[in-house]
Amino acid sequence: MDSTQLFNIVTIAYFSSMVLFVVYLATRSKVVATIANVLAYGGWLAHTAAIGWRWYESYQVPGGVGHAPLSNLYESVVFFSWTILLIYILIDLKYRQRAVGAFVIPFAFLGMTWAQLNLNDAIEPLVPALQSNWLTYHVITCFLGYAAFAVACGVSIMYLIKVGKEGGSGNAPAGGILALFPSAKMLDDINYKAIMIGFPLLSLGIITGAAWANYAWGTYWSWDPKETWSLIVWFIYAAFLHARFTRGWVGKRAAWLSIIGFAATIFCYLGVNLVLSGLHSYGGGG
Amino acid sequence: MSAKDRNLLTAFWDFFCSLKLTIVTLILLAMTSIIGTVVQQGRAPQDYLKEYSETTFRVLSTLKFTDMYHSWWFLGLLEIFALNLIACSIKRLPRVWKTVREPVLVPAESLYRTLANTEEVVVKGQSVAQVAETSRALLGKTFAAPVVSAEGEKVHLFAQKMPWARFGVYVTHLSILIIFAGAILGSLWGYKAYVNIVEGTATNQVWPRGEEKPIDLGFQVRCDDFSVSFYGGENAGRPKEFKSLLSIIDGGKTVVDQRPVIVNDPLTYKGITFYQASYGTTGEPNVRLRVTERASGVVKELSGRQGQPLPLPGGGTVRVADSTAAFQSFGPAARLEVTPPSGAARSFVVLQKFPEFDAQRGGAYIFSLLDLQQSYYTGLQVAKDPGVWVVWLGCALLVLGSLVAFFLSHRRIWVTIQPLAGGKVGVKLGGSAHRNQPAFEIFFDEVKKQLRDELAA
Numbered sequence: 234m235d236s237t238q239l240f241n242i243v244t245i246a247y248f249s250s251m252v253l254f255v256v257y258l259a260t261r262s263k264v265v266a267t268i269a270n271v272l273a274y275g276g277w278l279a280h281t282a283a284i285g286w287r288w289y290e291s292y293q294v295p296g297g298v299g300h301a302p303l304s305n306l307y308e309s310v311v312f313f314s315w316t317i318l319l320i321y322i323l324i325d326l327k328y329r330q331r332a333v334g335a336f337v338i339p340f341a342f343l344g345m346t347w348a349q350l351n352l353n354d355a356i357e358p359l360v361p362a363l364q365s366n367w368l369t370y371h372v373i374t375c376f377l378g379y380a381a382f383a384v385a386c387g388v389s390i391m392y393l394i395k396v397g398k399e400g401g402s403g404n405a406p407a408g409g410i411l412a413l414f415p416s417a418k419m420l421d422d423i424n425y426k427a428i429m430i431g432f433p434l435l436s437l438g439i440i441t442g443a444a445w446a447n448y449a450w451g452t453y454w455s456w457d458p459k460e461t462w463s464l465i466v467w468f469i470y471a472a473f474l475h476a477r478f479t480r481g482w483v484g485k486r487a488a489w490l491s492i493i494g495f496a497a498t499i500f501c502y503l504g505v506n507l508v509l510s511g512l513h514s515y516g517g518g519g
Numbered sequence: 520m521s522a523k524d525r526n527l528l529t530a531f532w533d534f535f536c537s538l539k540l541t542i543v544t545l546i547l548l549a550m551t552s553i554i555g556t557v558v559q560q561g562r563a564p565q566d567y568l569k570e571y572s573e574t575t576f577r578v579l580s581t582l583k584f585t586d587m588y589h590s591w592w593f594l595g596l597l598e599i600f601a602l603n604l605i606a607c608s609i610k611r612l613p614r615v616w617k618t619v620r621e622p623v624l625v626p627a628e629s630l631y632r633t634l635a636n637t638e639e640v641v642v643k644g645q646s647v648a649q650v651a652e653t654s655r656a657l658l659g660k661t662f663a664a665p666v667v668s669a670e671g672e673k674v675h676l677f678a679q680k681m682p683w684a685r686f687g688v689y690v691t692h693l694s695i696l697i698i699f700a701g702a703i704l705g706s707l708w709g710y711k712a713y714v715n716i717v718e719g720t721a722t723n724q725v726w727p728r729g730e731e732k733p734i735d736l737g738f739q740v741r742c743d744d745f746s747v748s749f750y751g752g753e754n755a756g757r758p759k760e761f762k763s764l765l766s767i768i769d770g771g772k773t774v775v776d777q778r779p780v781i782v783n784d785p786l787t788y789k790g791i792t793f794y795q796a797s798y799g800t801t802g803e804p805n806v807r808l809r810v811t812e813r814a815s816g817v818v819k820e821l822s823g824r825q826g827q828p829l830p831l832p833g834g835g836t837v838r839v840a841d842s843t844a845a846f847q848s849f850g851p852a853a854r855l856e857v858t859p860p861s862g863a864a865r866s867f868v869v870l871q872k873f874p875e876f877d878a879q880r881g882g883a884y885i886f887s888l889l890d891l892q893q894s895y896y897t898g899l900q901v902a903k904d905p906g907v908w909v910v911w912l913g914c915a916l917l918v919l920g921s922l923v924a925f926f927l928s929h930r931r932i933w934v935t936i937q938p939l940a941g942g943k944v945g946v947k948l949g950g951s952a953h954r955n956q957p958a959f960e961i962f963f964d965e966v967k968k969q970l971r972d973e974l975a976a
Contacts, residue, residue: 296752297759358750361761361782361795429925433918440914449783451794451902452711453910454702456588458556468549472542479538497549509556 236290237354239283240311244345246276247314251342254335258410266331273338277318284315291356298358303372306506307352312372313502314344316380320430324384324423330415333423336387367445375438375463379498381431382470385424386495389488392420396485421484424491425477432470439463458509462501469494535606544600551596555587561729601699604692612689619682619929624668625675626933626949634933634949635956636963642944642974647674650944651936653973661966662932676934685953687923694920697913704906710734712901716742717801718894721768725901736791738769743777745798745895747844755848761795763897780899790903797898803827804893806839806853809874811885820889825853831884834860842891846870851891857884928954932966946974 253269256262284302292299302308321337348354359368395414414420442460447453454460473490476482534540558579559566567576567585583590623630631637642650651667651674658665658678665678712725712734721741724733743764750757760781767775767788780786785794803825811818812832821829821837828836838856846852851871858864869877874887932950939945948967952959 294752294754296750296754298750298754358754358757358759361758364760365783367783433921433925436921437918440918443914444911447904447907448785449794450796451785451792451900451904453907456555456560461552461556461588465549465552468545468552472545472549475538475541475545479542482542505556 236283236286237349239279239286240345240354241349243276243280243283244342244349246272246279247318247338247342247345250276250334251338254331254338258332258335258413261413266334269334270325270331273318273334274322277315277322280311280315280318284311287356294356294358296358298356300359300364301369302356303369304359304363305353305357307348307354309372309376309502310344310348310352313376313379314341314348316376317341317344317383320377320380320384320427323430324427328415328419328423330419330423332413332415333384333388333391336391337384340383340387362449365445365449367441367448371438371441371445374434374441378431378434378438379502381427381434382466382491382495382498385427385431385491388420388424388427389491391415392417392424392488393485393492395420396488421487424488428470428473428491428494432467432474435463435467435470439467459501459505462497462505466494466497466501469497532606535602536610537603538607540599540603541607544596544603548596548600551587551593554584558584558587560588561586597699601696604695608689608692615685615689619685622666622677622679622682622931623933624666624677625670626677626935630933631935631947631949634951636950636960638948638967638970640946640948640971640974641939642946643942645944645974647672647936647938647944650946650974651676654934654936654946654970657966657970657973658932658934661969662930665932665934673935673937676936677931679929679931681927682929684923684927684929687920687925687927690916690920691924692920694913694916697916698910699913701906701909701911701913704909705904706906709902709904709906713796713899714740714901715799715896715898716740716763717896718742718745721766725899738767738774738788740793740899741766741768742897745897747798747895749845751848756845761798763795763798763899765793765899790905792902794900794902795897796900799896799898800893801896802894804839804842804891806842806888806892807890808837808839808853808855808869809887809889810837813883813885828858831857837884837886840866842893844891844893849873851888853888853891855886857882859883925954928952928959930959930962932963946970 250269250272253265253272257266257269287302287308288299291302303312317337317340321334321341324333324337325331391414395411395417398411399417415423439460442463443453446455446460469490473487473494476487476490559570562585564576564580567579571579579585583592587593645653654676655665655667658676663678663680665676668675668677710727712727714722714725716722719742721739723736723739725736726733743766745761745763747761748759749755750759763780764777765775765780765786766773766777767786769788775786775788778786780793780795782795785792787793805822806825807820807822808829809818809820810831815833817832819832823829823839825839825842828838831837836858838858840854840856842851842853844851846868849870849872852868854866854868856864856866865882867877867880867882869886869888871888871891874889877886930950930952932948934949935947937945937947948970950959950963950966
């Protein structure tokens with residue numbers, strides 16, 4: 234067995250967890266929700282072990298290849314899924330709202346499936362430009378930020394469904410699946426909290442990227458598409474944070490800003506590499 | 520100034536203070552920034568004409584879409600963003616400053632009505648002073664040491680924690696202005712340039728991007744050596760390291776001697792930084808060969824430049840037709856061309872790593888490649904940016920400021936103790952937090968409970 238197989242087990246755990254969370258919404262069985270959550274937590278522990286294992290494996294490859302598993306598209310997608318679960322677990326420990334799992338675990342599951350099925354999982358040596366400690370700081374801060382935005386997006390979708398069905402008033406109870414959703418007020422609060430965590434992390438991610446660019450190329454900002462898109466994401470969430478203090482911008486509009494922000498995040502992460510050209514061509518080698 | 524002018528000025532000021540302007544500016548910045556990631560930036564006209572029709576290109580360049588991040592309208596948006604930041608801060612800061620520096624020590628009844636958390640307790644059989652002392656001790660123990668103020672027969676207590684947390688948001692705003700200032704400093708007094716230096720040579724000039732005239736460094740940079748190394752095993756051929764050995768000669772003295780400069784480890788001298796950016800080969804490589812004449816057993820060493828015919832023992836010549844530093848995973852290799860005194864030339868490959876291999880070819884000569892010396896030039900990016908430290912200061916403040924603004928809360932508790940009719944004492948308790956109210960509510964309930972218990976005891 235190697236780390237790739239453990240990653241497969243992780244993917245299966247997330248899949249089962251996701252399905253059980255949906256079953257929970259349909260059946261309202263607390264037991265199902267608990268099993269789903271245990272699978273999510275267990276999957277995350279295995280995920281942590283598998284990342285550590287892959288790290289160890291990279292040092293077993295001859296030729297001085299060893300490095301933290303954060304360097305190519307496969308590794309970054311796997312790490313992204315890991316950070317989504319991490320943020321989910323933090324939110325779960327604080328709010329204990331199991332319905333959130335049904336809207337957040339799918340992001341992690343999709344990431345793992347894509348990585349396992351379509352991406353090149355070979356351990357590759359680092360090209361000179363990536364041989365820097367900044368790589369680790371940059372990737373960790375960026376993806377923790379992205380993951381917080383993923384959670385915020387999932388919660389915003391729940392908010393729009395809930396408010397849409399309840400006619401916008403906010404706290405009037407609704408029947409069916411919606412009864413298991415946290416209240417609109419709490420969803421709005423989780424959305425804000427997640428972005429509050431994500432925004433400083435994104436700022437740090439952009440700053441560590443700039444510091445690294447300055448160290449490697451002598452310029453901290455060159456309006457490269459990746460840099461520009463990270464700034465676009467930053468602008469959107471900055472708008473979101475200010476929207477909370479502005480009448481007419483709270484509630485639905487804030488939820489939409491959060492969803493648009495995450496769409497921009499995903500484009501910044503993947504779209505820029507797959508559609509546009511620039512400095513971050515890690516997709517090219519794989 | 521007429522009343523109309525004043526109205527206009529107020530309207531103007533209100534416009535720049537508005538939070539709606541902030542949101543609209545941020546969204547506009549986000550949307551317009553997309554343009555520059557779709558249209559290539561700062562290319563030559565002919566590059567655009569390959570991709571677009573002439574009309575499209577004319578529209579793009581009139582709208583400055585081909586260099587949009589430096590266009591008047593994008594910089595204008597950034598200026599509105601900065602003015603908005605400044606105006607908002609000027610408008611709100613004095614009030615926050617007053618809240619922090621001059622807290623309300625003697626709260627009026629109306630203040631308690633504005634607080635989200637309040638509580639009233641009536642105590643029997645104790646004096647105002649006794650109740651005040653109990654309350655003071657409790658606040659000091661569970662929250663923060665209070666300021667005690669007497670007002671007639673009333674006693675007021677005020678305690679607070681982290682009042683400076685209110686400045687977090689202003690530090691964040693200021694940090695963005697500092698980053699802008701750093702960027703402006705860099706663009707006024709800094710430059711980005713490049714230079715190619717052939718191994719063994721020195722230069723004192725670098726070439727700024729997009730300009731014709733070189734910049735004089737005021738000192739000499741010499742490239743003593745450049746080398747590329749590659750990964751081995753199954754990753755053979757992937758570059759592992761690009762390394763230049765750079766020396767700096769200033770005023771005739773060698774001040775930096777053969778400092779290795781690799782990607783991600785630049786060299787800075789007198790505020791000018793040299794980054795390993797590219798490399799290339801220059802001239803034909805020098806090759807050293809050992810040749811054994813199979814018939815006589817004579818061994819001879821030959822050396823010369825690639826392409827140059829070298830004499831073989833017993834007549835004829837050998838020429839290095841082609842060479843590479845990395846032939847698949849086998850390392851340095853050369854393609855030799857042997858021309859015997861009569862007959863056709865023959866060509867084959869020798870590998871430096873396998874000196875005995877050529878014996879199996881079965882020719883009249885056995886060749887071994889001893890050494891292959893390619894002459895390189897190193898391509899250096901050269902940057903001078905006096906604003907970069909200002910930018911880092913701004914970045915540090917941005918992170919610190921936003922952490923304080925999001926996660927720290929200014930919490931305040933007031934207590935008013937007053938005599939009531941019938942020898943009773945009334946205690947009024949109120950508190951507020953400027954962030955994270957739910958957590959404060961839980962804390963306040965705890966303080967409330969403890970105060971009741973202690974006053975009842």
